Amino acid sequence: MEHRIEQIKKQLHAQNYKLTPQREATVRVLLEREEDHLSAEDVYLLVKEKSPEIGLATVYRTLELLSELKIVDKINFGDGVSRYDLRKEGAKHFHHHLVCIECGSVEEIVNDLLEDVEKIVEKDFGFEVKDHRLTFHGICRQCQGAVVKATQ
Amino acid sequence: MEHRIEQIKKQLHAQNYKLTPQREATVRVLLEREEDHLSAEDVYLLVKEKSPEIGLATVYRTLELLSELKIVDKINFGDGVSRYDLRKEGAKHFHHHLVCIECGSVEEIVNDLLEDVEKIVEKDFGFEVKDHRLTFHGICRQCQGAVVKATQ
DNA sequence: ACATTAATTTATAATTATTATTAATATAAA
DNA sequence: TTTATATTAATAATAATTATAAATTAATGT
Structure with missing residues (x-):
């Protein structure tokens, strides 16, 4: 701290x-x-x-x-x-987010999943990437479980 | 139309x-x-x-x-x-954006660059992806050219 | 240490984007 | 045609954010 x-x-x-x-x-x-x-x-x-x-x-x-x-x-x-x-500390990028459309929870992914994608963008589009923002919208593990339970 | x-x-x-x-x-x-x-x-x-x-x-x-x-x-x-x-028409996903931090222009990428990444998210995080939003921030082709010109 | 300048803050007003309300209008159903 | 429903315009209200101005704090030079 x-x-x-x-x-x-x-x-x-x-x-x-x-x-x-x-x-x-x-x-x-x-x-x-x-x-x-x-x-x-x-x-x-x-x-x-x-x-x-x-x-x-x-x-x-x-x-x-x-x-x-x-x-x-x-x-x-x-x-x-x-x-x-x-x-x-020391992170060069935004972390990614998983937003659940059921319960609204937001999970973070610290790993950089976009290294390969950024290379494509730089090469194919001539765009020099400085940062990115990536959010997935979907259904989190807990809510998937809940649906299964509810329909049983 | x-x-x-x-x-x-x-x-x-x-x-x-x-x-x-x-x-x-x-x-x-x-x-x-x-x-x-x-x-x-x-x-x-x-x-x-x-x-x-x-x-x-x-x-x-x-x-x-x-x-x-x-x-x-x-x-x-x-x-x-x-x-x-x-x-x-018929697109299942948001398209991606390239936002230039110099001139503010926004370019679109229609290709889906995230198929592999989504698979990782589904598998490793147990998150069922329904949609995503991806934006890159950086320097567009035109502004890269401008900088080169300016420093010559 | 003291005066002067600059940076920062508080308190509040103003602005801007968006949403809610309500009465009027248009549309569909009986 | 009458009645019910959906939609709209006009406007008020709300909520997030930014600007302003006076006061405070910190930094600098003497």
Whole structure:
């Protein structure tokens, strides 16, 4: 935890930004809830628990900043809110998501499944890939089980 | 064009919806501007040119309906607006997008690049894939050329 | 240490995209 | 034709996000 904070602090300094108390509090929430795909509002409420004086706009600005520096990924599952995921340490890519259309759960896949596909895109389309976003929509293991049970 | 309209009309009827004049006007705009990733507002303004009496909410509702019936794909490039793409005739999947981070252009890839990846997801993660969304962010051919020129 | 400048924040207003409401209109069914 | 149903326009409401302005904090130079 502290190590990751220190690392992010350095990333900010390298771009002439400071790790203010508000920014640190925001990062800590993101670290604690790494797999939760929090919205800005979610983050705000969680940060507020420990730093009640923080403003919503500050959280938005911080998330935007972290997003620009590729420390967090801003993602959109089509439900009208942006969500923010801390990038894994040293990760070059967005992680992939499996969104269940039954229960709404979101699973992450950390492995990069797209290395071969990216090569095709670079070669066949002359497009220099810097990043990607990949989401699968379907039915998760649990819900598949549930359907089987329900129809038995 | 007329053939596609007729086809969509049938798809609507199959689900007990009618192809009202407003809906038809909307579909026609989507057909005419197939590759343009129009926002709801864009569509509204274009439909208005030919059917000035149409309301914005109707356009939203129509796009939502077409989206539910998988006639259009609702996509999100992270710029705060949803965009609507007519699905190619008979296509089972979203098409992929190449978004240029220099000039903002969006290219489409119609080929399905993910067949193998989907198999992995189904097998290794027990997730039954129904659909996917894939976007690459990077530098398009034109902008690569521009950089070379600029640094020469 | 003190004054000055710049960066950041809070609080709030404004904006923008989208959705809900309601009365009117068009369509289909009886 | 009458009645019921679906759809629409017009508008209000909502929700997410961004902009603004005054206050605070931190950094810099003297």
